[in-house]
Amino acid sequence: MQAPAPSLEMQILSAMEEVVFSASYPELEIFYVSPSVESLTGYPIDFYKSELGAWRKIIHSEDMYIVEQALASLNNNNKFRIRYRIQTKSNEIKFVQSQGRLIRDESGNILRFDGIITDISELLFLQNVIKNESLEIKQMLLENNILFNGSQDSMFLVEVMDNGDFVIRRINTAYEKSTGVTQSLIQGKTPIDLLGEILGAPVIKNFQNALKAKSTISYEESIPMPAGTKVWTTALTPIEVDGKFKFIIGASKDITEQKRAESALKESNERYALILEVSSDGWFDWDLTNDTVIYSRRWWLEFGNDEKAENVKISYWKSLIHPDDQEWVSEFLDNIMHSQRETFEFSFQMKKRKGNYAHVLSRCHIQRDASGNKIRMVGSNSDLTEIKKIEYTLRKAKEMAEAANLAKGNFLANMSHEIRTPLNGIIGFTELLLHASLTDEQKEYLRSIYLSGKSLLSLVNQILDFSKIDSGKMELELISTDLIDLVQSTVDLFQISAASQAILLKLKLDPNLPQFVSLDPLRVRQVLSNLIGNAIKFTHEGEVEVSVKPVKVSDDIIDIEFSVSDTGIGIDISSQTKLFDSFSQADTSITRKYGGTGLGLTITSELIQKMNSHLKFESELGKGSTFYFVLSLHVNATGSVSSTLFEEKQTVPDESLIIQNDLIQNDILIVEDNDLNKRLLSKMLLKRYPNMQLRYAVDGSDAVHQFQEKKPDLIFMDLQMPVMDGYTATVEIRTLENNSKERTPIIALTAGAFFSVKDTAIESGMDDFLTKPISSADLYNAVEKWLSSSRM
Incomplete structure (x- = not known):
């Protein structure tokens, strides 16, 4: 016997994305839940009926109180509408909106509790990103200004100061157009500065409420602005940075016309119809008693037929809905009609008179008679087709940009490894040969090879520096530093280079400079070195002058200007616009004549921006250039000098004989798949430790x-290898010796230069880290550090 076909209602419930449920109250025993619950939560329908309260297991623990409060108030309010998070069977977090109501009989007794649950994760995507990835969003706002200014809503960014003030930092183009307030007028001001005490105080109160709520709040407001007084619906979202709410993002939507339309509807149907008629949207008036509709002229021109636009059966409107949207739209309206809602909106596809489909947003209002019966629905329609196209284009552009950025990062990481691997052999074997008995001419050739390898390594490091800055992974380390010593020692590094080109290198230090300030000495030295090196490179005769002077003092903060001037070739005006572009120099002839990656000034400019400043310059072709920047620094009483901050690297390796250590006779395991690196490491070790096994x-x-088979005394572990990499091998070795009293030291060997590589190596259980190309000094220090005398 063939089973009966499911009813139309069951087919609709099975096809819809929203979850419909029915339960007892207050026991909350599930009578019915629609099949879509499986796709939403990952749990089968039987899970919810297996035991009383099983549905509570999917609600996020932090949001359970929201559901409990809504259920507790249900008996008094008869309905609720809440948003909270659920955790699916696959541990995915989703945001849902749940609305439900109590069904009573004629005597007021509760029959059941019905409701619907909708997945709104996509709608809250931006809010989640802002709350959980604030640093990334701030970077995206800076890099994608077009998205900020492309919004039709009026958006603004407010900084929460440590003293409790709220300072407006940025507004978008829509805000300027809607209010008449410009970016230059509002930026840096508080609400009191902008609006005065009376109007500014409520604004500050709203900001404080958002911080207390620790989540998005919404409200309506009306503030007089140069463009006129309007009614706004405003949403404020506090942004947490390093455990503290530092910013508030606001989005205001002009609802003045909507408010006027609602007021006009209450006062007069005729006035309401007139307002809608002159608006850009089409409108409709649905008589719920007779099930007929009156459409505006504009709407009928787009979606109507050759009949009149009055007393049109509602079935005509339903026939225009796209087949993919018909079921859910019908279900949505049915739920609305059974609810107590008066105002709502929804978006769907509708067929136009020409035969094509348009994305339409309907904003609706339900009118009731004196007895509370629904008698009329009026509303407006907006064509969202172009907006949908723009959204699709922006989404695709974002996906392509993210894919390109990921590919770039992978390329740089691989490039680092691939270039550093042969450099390890070139520099390492050259260093070993320089310790051998050679003629002066042979040693001169080897020094040239060594310096060439070091130069190539410097170029690789420069590109990696650019990559770290570009990806936002470059962090500054503020140290109280002797400023005079830092600048003097940096200039001293270039005295020989300048003298070899017959260039006078001068340093001018203002006598009013403080001695100790807080800065990142490594990055400041890198900036000054790049500017001084460039000045010497592009100066054929004359001089290079480095000048440091204070320009402003306020309490413990001092603004100091650093400048580097030269009498070199200068920069043509037409070439100045691309001076800070990545991989670019003023013209191709400079690259051929002077060499370089074209990243020096780019990295310098980006580093200075990380220090909250900007690199500026003045230049005249054939007469020279001046590059300068100003840093705001904290003055201190004491600090460190350069000799304690930097390990001064030798330009050429120490060519003295390596002193042998015959006492170290340990068993050493070298894990390396590259034969060249294996031979080099062996030679370097046996050169100093001839009795090592x-x-x-x-x-x-x-x-x-x-x-x-045999536990070694020390392991050198390469990270990238076929079959099994060094990370996995280390984890397995640490597992094997878990119960052992002695832990075998493992030293990582890698050509990767990113800090994340070192962090991952240490986390996997390794004890130390050597970066290729490996210097003999670093290698010997590591061996003698980890092989104690008790194990020799």
């Missing part, structure tokens, strides 16, 4: 096997 593993799996 070396054995080798070709990959991580081989290393684990050899460790089980």
Whole structure:
């Protein structure tokens, strides 16, 4: 016998995305839940009927109180509408909107509790990103200004100061157009500065309420502005940075016309019809008693037929809805009609007179008679087709940009590894040869090879610096530093280079400079070195002058100007606009003549921006250039000098004989798949430790096997290898020796230069970290650090 076909209602419930449920009250035993609950939560329908209260397990623990409060007030209010988070079977967090009501009989007794749950995760996507990824969003707002100014809503950014003040930092183009207030007029001002005490106080109170709520709040307001007084609906979202709410993002929507339309509807149907007729949207008036509709002229021109636009059966409107939207629109309106809502909006696709479909946003209002019966629905329609196209284009552009950025990061990481691997051999074997007995001419050739390798390594590091800045991973380390010593020692590094080109390198230090200030000495030295190096490179005769002077003092904060001037080739006006572009120099002839990556000034400019300043310059072709910037620094009583902050690197390696250490006779395991690197490391070790016992593993799996066969005293572990990488091998070795009293030191070897590589190595269980190209001094220090005398 064939089973009966499901009813139309069951087919609709099975196809819709929203979850419909019915339960007892107050026991909340589930009588019915629609099949869409499985796609929303990942749990089968039987899960919710298996035990009383099983549905509570999917509600996020932090949001359970929202649901409990709504259920507790249900008996008094008969209905609720709330938003909260759920956790699916696959541990995915989703935002949902739930609305429900009590069904009573004629005597007022509760029959059941019905409701509908809608997934609104996509609608709250932006809010989630702002709350959980505030640093990334701030960067995106800076890089994608077109999105901020492309919004039709009036948006503004407010900074929460430590003293409790609220300072307006930025507004978008829509805000300027809607209010008549310009960016230059409002930026940096508080609400009191802008509006005065009387009007500014309520604004500040709203900001304080948003901070107390720790989440988005919405309200309506009306503030007189140069463009006139309007009614706004405003949403404020506090942004948390480093555990403290530092910013508030506001979005205001002009609802003046909507308010006027609602007021006109109450006063007179004729006035309401007139307002809608002259608006840009089409309108409709649905008589719910006779089920007929009157449409505005504009709407009928777009969606109507050759008949009159009056007393049109509602079935005509339903026939225009796109087949993909018909079921859910019908269900949505049915739920609205059974609810107590008066105003609502929804978007769907509708067929136009020409045969194409348009995305339409309907804003509706339900009117009731004196007895509370629904008698009329009026509303307006807006064509969202172009907006949908723009949204799609922006979404695709964002996806492409993110994919490109990921590809760039992977490329730079791989490039670092691939270039540093052969450089390890070039620099390492050259350093070993320089310790051998050679003629002066042979040593001169080897020094040239060594310096060339170091120069290539410097270029690789420069590109990696650019990558770290570009990805936002560059962080400053503020240290109280002797400013005079830092600048003097930096200039001293270039005295020989300048003298070799017959260029006078001068340093001019203002006598009023403080001695100790808080800054990142490594990055300030890098900035000054880039500017001084460029000045010397592009100056054929004359001089280069480095000048440091105070320009403003306020309490413990001092503004100091750093400048580097030269009498070099200068920069043509037409080339100045691309001076700070990545991988670019003023013209191609400069690249051919002077070399370089074209990243020096880009990195310098980005570093100075990280220090909250800007690199500026003045230049005249053939007469020279001046590059300068101002840093606001905190003055201190004491600090460190350069000799304690920097390990001054030798330009060429120490060529003295390596002193042998015959006492170290340990068993060393070298895990390396590259034969060249394996030979180099072996030579460097045996050069100093001739009695050391070396054995080798070709990959991580081989290393684990050899460790089980015979435990070594020390392991050198390459990170990137076939079959099994160094991270996995280290984890397995640490697992094997879990119960052992002695822990075998493991030193990572890698050509990767990103800090994340080192962090991952240490987290996997390694004890130390050597970056290729490996210097003999670093290698010997590591060996003697980890091989104690008790194990020799």
